[in-house]
Amino acid sequence: MNVLLMAYGTPYRREEIAPYYTDIRRGRPPSPELLQELEERYHLIGRSPLSEITYAQAVRLEAALNATLPLYPKPFQASPGPRVRGPARVYLGTKHWHPFIAEAVRAMAEDGVKQAVGIVAAPHYSARSIAEYREKVEAALAELGHPFAFRLVEAYHDHPSYIQALAQRVAEQLWRLRQPSQALFLFTAHSIPERSAQDGRYQAQVRETAARVAATLGLAHWDTAWQSAGRTPEPWIGPDVNERLEAAAAQGFGEVVVTAVGFPSDHLEVFYDLDYEAQNTAARLGLRLLRTRSLNAEPDYIEVLRDLVLREWAAWTQKPVA
Ligand code: FEC
Helix, strand or coil: CEEEEEECCCCCCHHHHHHHHHHHCCCCCCCHHHHHHHHHHHHHHCCCCHHHHHHHHHHHHHHHHHCCCCCCCCCCCCCCCCCCCCCCEEEEEECCCCCEHHHHHHHHHHCCCCEEEEEECCCCCCCCCHHHHHHHHHHHHHHCCCCCEEEECCCCCCCHHHHHHHHHHHHHHHCCCCCHHHCEEEEEEECCEHHHCCCCHHHHHHHHHHHHHHHHHCCCCEEEEEECCCCCCCCECCCEHHHHHHHHHHCCCCEEEEEECCCCCCCHHHHCHHHHHHHHHHHHHCCEEEECCCCCCCHHHHHHHHHHHHHHHHHHHCCCCC
16 A cells, blocks of 8 residues: 655755745745745744654554554565565655655655555645645656556545544643633634635635534634735635634633644644734733644544545555455
């Protein structure tokens, strides 16, 4: 079984921020002001941990799959050497920095992969996320003459174990609230330009995730909000999380719990946009803001990925799910 795990990607060093940003902007270099502003955001958080987290997700997903799948199709190895190769192999490809998705697809082709399932560390489908990951894989496959067949898990916003993992982390915050029944629970995801969200599919999926977590915990007051809108002149979907905090203060809430359901991992958009910017907004408004910890590479999120990959593979190859 071959898996392509994909995520956003992050620069490793300061001098990589400019080419990384240029890649996000589809080859258009940012203005010096935009670049400086992004460099300052990275500097303020220290650095993004996204690459380490994504790497850990790939390694643990491969181990989880290999602990599940029967070993018998592999030839017996009397002396397996330092690494025991199981029947599953997970490749890692990231959207805007190394290892680029095209680099991962090339490595898979060189290894003789004939069939692979793809999954993204982003649970909700949008034209500016999952659709772009698919386009990048398809472009790389086309360039190599279609060396392997590919299927992508498109969304898992309502996967019961994903909902449960989120609910468990929101529940951890209940202990810290002075008045849990009077608190507002906000569920956030990355904003996208309005013109890319006209069919409402993305907004509906984020709302569905939030509704299911809220129902699991019986939350009295909850809502969705959007974060991290890009620095472009066009309108992006809202309300922005900072605007929603303003409204929460006006509604008389004193405590708010924010859960970034659109992001499984910690990174710039969590550490800067929530832990710095939204915290500052909350402090200015006299609100107490708590942030739910991220899923990262923890076992319950790896189990969600494992289950989705196995189901996609079984549906494709008609084999029962292990
Ligand atoms: O920690 C890190 O270094 C990377 C954090 C990071 C993640 C992420 C996820 C998503 N984005 C999505 C959409 C857009 C659109 C644009 C855009 C721009 C940026 C910029 C940075 C950035 N994004 Fe991002 N995003 C992350 C980081 N993103 C940095 C550039 C500066 C800025 O605008 O703030 C606008 C592109 C353009 O200008 O044309 C659209 C979506 C996700 C969630 C799904 C996913 O993870 O793929 C959607 C993590």
